[in-house]
Amino acid sequence: MIQRTAAVAAGKATAAVSRRFRLGGGTALPGLVAERIDPDVIRELSAQLSEGSVIVTGTNGKTTTARLLRGIAKEAGLRTIANRAGSNMMRGIAAALVDAAGWSGDIASAQKRLGIFEVDEATLPLVADAVRPRGVLFTNLFRDQLDRYGEVETVAAVWRAAVPGLPPEATVVLNVDDPSVAALAAVAQGRILTYGMKDTSSGEGKLEHAADARWCTVCGNELEYSAVIYGHLGHWRCPKCGNTRAEPDVFCGQFQAEVNGSRLTLKLPGGLVEASLPLTGLYNAYNALAAAAAAAALGFGRPAVQRGLNAATAGFGRQERMRVGGRDVQIMLAKNPAGLNQVLRTIAANGSNSDLAVFLNDNIADGRDVSWIWDVDFELLEGKTRSVTVSGLRAWDMALRLKYAGIDGQGASPHVEPEPARALKRALRATPEGSTLYVIPTYTAMLEVRDQLARWAGRGAFWEAE
Amino acid sequence: MKGLALRVAHLFPKLMNIYGDRGNILCLQRRCEARGIGFEVEGLELGDQLKAKEYDLIFVGGAQDREQRLVAEDLVKVKSRPLEEAVKRNVAVLAVCGGFQLMGRFYRTAEGEELPGASVLDMHTIHPGAQAQRFIGNIVVEWNGTTVVGFENHGGRTFLSGNVQPLGHVVAGFGNNGEDGGEGAVYRNVFGTYLHGSLLPKNPKFADHVIEAALRRRHKDFRLSEIDDAVEHAAHAAAVRQATRRSIIR
Ligand SMILES: [Zn+2]
Numbered sequence: 095m096i097q098r099t100a101a102v103a104a105g106k107a108t109a110a111v112s113r114r115f116r117l118g119g120g121t122a123l124p125g126l127v128a129e130r131i132d133p134d135v136i137r138e139l140s141a142q143l144s145e146g147s148v149i150v151t152g153t154n155g156k157t158t159t160a161r162l163l164r165g166i167a168k169e170a171g172l173r174t175i176a177n178r179a180g181s182n183m184m185r186g187i188a189a190a191l192v193d194a195a196g197w198s199g200d201i202a203s204a205q206k207r208l209g210i211f212e213v214d215e216a217t218l219p220l221v222a223d224a225v226r227p228r229g230v231l232f233t234n235l236f237r238d239q240l241d242r243y244g245e246v247e248t249v250a251a252v253w254r255a256a257v258p259g260l261p262p263e264a265t266v267v268l269n270v271d272d273p274s275v276a277a278l279a280a281v282a283q284g285r286i287l288t289y290g291m292k293d294t295s296s297g298e299g300k301l302e303h304a305a306d307a308r309w310c311t312v313c314g315n316e317l318e319y320s321a322v323i324y325g326h327l328g329h330w331r332c333p334k335c336g337n338t339r340a341e342p343d344v345f346c347g348q349f350q351a352e353v354n355g356s357r358l359t360l361k362l363p364g365g366l367v368e369a370s371l372p373l374t375g376l377y378n379a380y381n382a383l384a385a386a387a388a389a390a391a392l393g394f395g396r397p398a399v400q401r402g403l404n405a406a407t408a409g410f411g412r413q414e415r416m417r418v419g420g421r422d423v424q425i426m427l428a429k430n431p432a433g434l435n436q437v438l439r440t441i442a443a444n445g446s447n448s449d450l451a452v453f454l455n456d457n458i459a460d461g462r463d464v465s466w467i468w469d470v471d472f473e474l475l476e477g478k479t480r481s482v483t484v485s486g487l488r489a490w491d492m493a494l495r496l497k498y499a500g501i502d503g504q505g506a507s508p509h510v511e512p513e514p515a516r517a518l519k520r521a522l523r524a525t526p527e528g529s530t531l532y533v534i535p536t537y538t539a540m541l542e543v544r545d546q547l548a549r550w551a552g553r554g555a556f557w558e559a560e
Numbered sequence: 561m562k563g564l565a566l567r568v569a570h571l572f573p574k575l576m577n578i579y580g581d582r583g584n585i586l587c588l589q590r591r592c593e594a595r596g597i598g599f600e601v602e603g604l605e606l607g608d609q610l611k612a613k614e615y616d617l618i619f620v621g622g623a624q625d626r627e628q629r630l631v632a633e634d635l636v637k638v639k640s641r642p643l644e645e646a647v648k649r650n651v652a653v654l655a656v657c658g659g660f661q662l663m664g665r666f667y668r669t670a671e672g673e674e675l676p677g678a679s680v681l682d683m684h685t686i687h688p689g690a691q692a693q694r695f696i697g698n699i700v701v702e703w704n705g706t707t708v709v710g711f712e713n714h715g716g717r718t719f720l721s722g723n724v725q726p727l728g729h730v731v732a733g734f735g736n737n738g739e740d741g742g743e744g745a746v747y748r749n750v751f752g753t754y755l756h757g758s759l760l761p762k763n764p765k766f767a768d769h770v771i772e773a774a775l776r777r778r779h780k781d782f783r784l785s786e787i788d789d790a791v792e793h794a795a796h797a798a799a800v801r802q803a804t805r806r807s808i809i810r
Contacts, residue, residue, distance in 0.1 A: 308574075469577075493795065
C-alpha cells in the first residue's frame with residue numbers, strides 16, 4: 095500500500111512536470127515511473143474499478159472502437175478510465191490508472207467505473223494478466239509494422255497462447271470474418287460472443303493485394319471467399335477441411351454509406367439497433383459493430399448502444415475534421431495497407447477532384463520499413479485528384495509509388511516538399527476555398543501535422559499573404 | 561525490336577508477396593512498356609510446372625515462415641530441376657529475401673530444422689536461433705560502380721561458396737551475414753538479394769541490368785534506351801541519405 099502510494103505520487107508528479115515543461119511523454123512516462131516503484135500498480139488500481147475492465151486489441155480500429163465503446167458506456171451511466179490513443183503498452187495503461195488515482199494512491203471514485211483499454215497486439219498477455227478483464231475484444235489481424243513484430247503469424251500464435259489463460263469470467267469477443275481471430279474460439283475457456291458483417295454489398299468482392307491471412311488455420315489450404323468485406327475479412331470457408339466462418343451472434347445486417355457518415359442496422363442479442371454513425375467508411379461501420387458486440391458482452395442495453403454510436407466523434411487524427419483558412423481539412427491516419435486502402439476508397443467515393451497531402455515517415459512508431467506502400471492500391475485514386483502534395487521523411491518513396499499509380503494533380507507529378515509545415519501550406523494553397531483537403535499521415539507525421547493544423551485552425555488564409 | 565517481349569515467371573505470387581514484392585513486378589512491366597517492349601507475366605503456384613524454355617526471367621519474392629516451408633517443399637519436388645535447366649540456359653533469375661534463401665542448398669531454421677533449397681546458388685543460410693539479433697533496417701550496397709538501396713529484415717545468415725559472388729558490398733546495413741560485408745549473390749544470370757522496399761522501383765539501374773540480362777539470352781548485345789527516371793533517382797538518393805544518416809547514429 096505504501097509502495098503503491100509512492101508509485102502513484104511519483105507518477106502524478108512526473109505527469110505534472112511533463113505538462114509544466116511541455117516535455118510531451120505525458121501519456122507513458124508517468125506510467126513507466128509508477129511501474130518502476132510498484133510493479134503491481136496496474137493490478138492493484140484496476141482491481142478497484144467497480145465495473146472491471148475491458149480490453150480492445152487487434153491491428154486496425156483499436157482506437158476508434160475503444161472510443162465508441164466509451165461513448166456507449168457513458169450512455170449506460172458509467173464513467174470510464176481509458177488509456178490515450180497510441181499509448182497501448184503497459185506503461186500507457188499504468189499512466190491512465192495513475193492519472194485517475196488520487197494522491198492517496200487509490201482511484202478517487204471507483205464506483206460505476208469501467209476501464210476500457212486499447213492494447214497492443216503483442217502486449218495483450220501482459221495486460222490481461224494484470225487487469226483481469228471482464229471482456230477481451232479481438233478485432234482483426236493485419237500486416238502492420240513487420241519490422242517490429244516479425245510476422246502476422248507470430249502475433250496469431252501469441253494470441254492463441256494467451257486466450258486459454260484469460261480469467262474464466264472474461265467474455266472473449268471475436269470477429270468471425272477474420273479467420274485467425276475466429277480460430278481463437280477453439281481455445282477460449284470462458285464465454286464467447288462473436289460478431290461479423292452480414293451486409294457484404296459494400297465490400298470489395300475480391301481479395302485485394304494487401305490481403306494477408308487467406309490460408310486455413312486448421313489445414314493450411316487456401317480459403318475460398320463468397321464475399322470479401324475488406325482485406326482478408328469476409329465470408330470464408332476452407333474447401334478442403336470444412337473449416338468455415340460461423341454465423342455470428344452480433345452482426346451488421348445493413349450498411350448504408352452517407353456523405354458524412356453511415357446508417358447501420360445492428361442485430362444484438364436482445365434485438366435490432368438502428369444507428370446513425372457520424373463516421374464514414376465501411377471500416378468505421380466495422381468499428382461500430384465491434385464496439386456494439388463488446389457492449390453486448392458487458393451487458394449494456396440497446397438504447398445505450400444506439401445513443402453512444404449516434405453521438406460518436408472522430409478521435410485524434412482519425413477522420414478528424416478541422417477548418418483552416420476556409421478549407422475543410424480532414425485527417426485520415428494511415429497505418430497499414432488494409433487500413434489505407436479503406437481510406438482511399440472513402441476519398442475516391444467522395445468525388446473526382448480530390449486535394450491530397452500524403453505524409454510518409456519511417457520512425458519506429460510508423461514502421462521503419464516503407465515497403466508496405468507498394469501493397470496499397472493507390473491506383474484507386476487514378477484520375478480522381480486535383481492536387482497532390484507529398485511530404486515526410488520518406489516523401490520521395492511516396493512520390494515514386496504515386497508515379498507508378500498514375501496519380502497526379504492536374505497533369506503534373508505530385509509536388510514533393512519533405513518539410514511538413516511547408517507541405518501543408520502548399521497543399522492548402524492548392525485546395526480551392528470551400529473544398530476539402532485530405533491529409534493522410536503515418537502515425538508520427540500525424541502528431542506533427544495535427545499540431546500544426548490546430549495552431550492554424552480558425553485563422554484566415556494567412557499563407558496567401560506570404 | 562518489333563515483337564520483343566520480356567516473359568516473366570513469377571513463382572508463388574500468392575504465397576510469397578510480402579515486403580512490397582508487387583512493386584518489383586510493376587517496375588519490370590513499367591520499364592519494359594516505356595521502351596515498347598512487351599511484358600508477359602505468369603504466376604506459378606504450388607504444384608505448377610515451370611517450363612524453363614518459356615521464360616526470360618524468373619522472379620521469386622519473400623514470405624513469412626509458414627509459407628516459406630510450403631514453398632521449400634514445392635521448390636525441391638517440382639521446380640528445382642527446371643530451375644537448374646533454366647540457369648544453364650542463362651535465363652535470368654531474381655530472388656528476393658525469403659526467395660533468395662531458398663535458392664541455396666539449405667536453410668536451417670531457428671529450431672535447427674534443415675529445409676533443403678533449390679540449390680541454384682552454391683550457398684546456405686543458417687538462422688542462429690530465436691534469441692539472435694534480427695538484421696533489420698535500411699541498407700545501402702555498393703554495386704557495379706553505383707549503389708543499390710533497400711530495406712532488409714532477416715534472421716537467417718547466408719554464406720556463399722564455390723563460384724557464387726556477392727551482388728555487392730555493404731555500405732550501411734548488415735548484408736548476408738553481418739560478418740563478411742557481402743550482400744546478395746550472383747551466379748551466371750541469377751541475382752539474389754535481401755533488399756526489398758520494393759527493390760526495383762528505387763534502383764532503376766539495377767532493374768535495367770536485370771532486364772538486359774534477361775533479354776540478351778535471345779537478343780545478343782541488347783541495350784535498353786534511357787527513360788525519364790527523375791523521381792526514381794530522387795527516391796534513390798533520399799533512401800541513401802536516410803540509410804547512411806541512421807547508421808552513423810547507430
Ligand atoms: Zn482447412
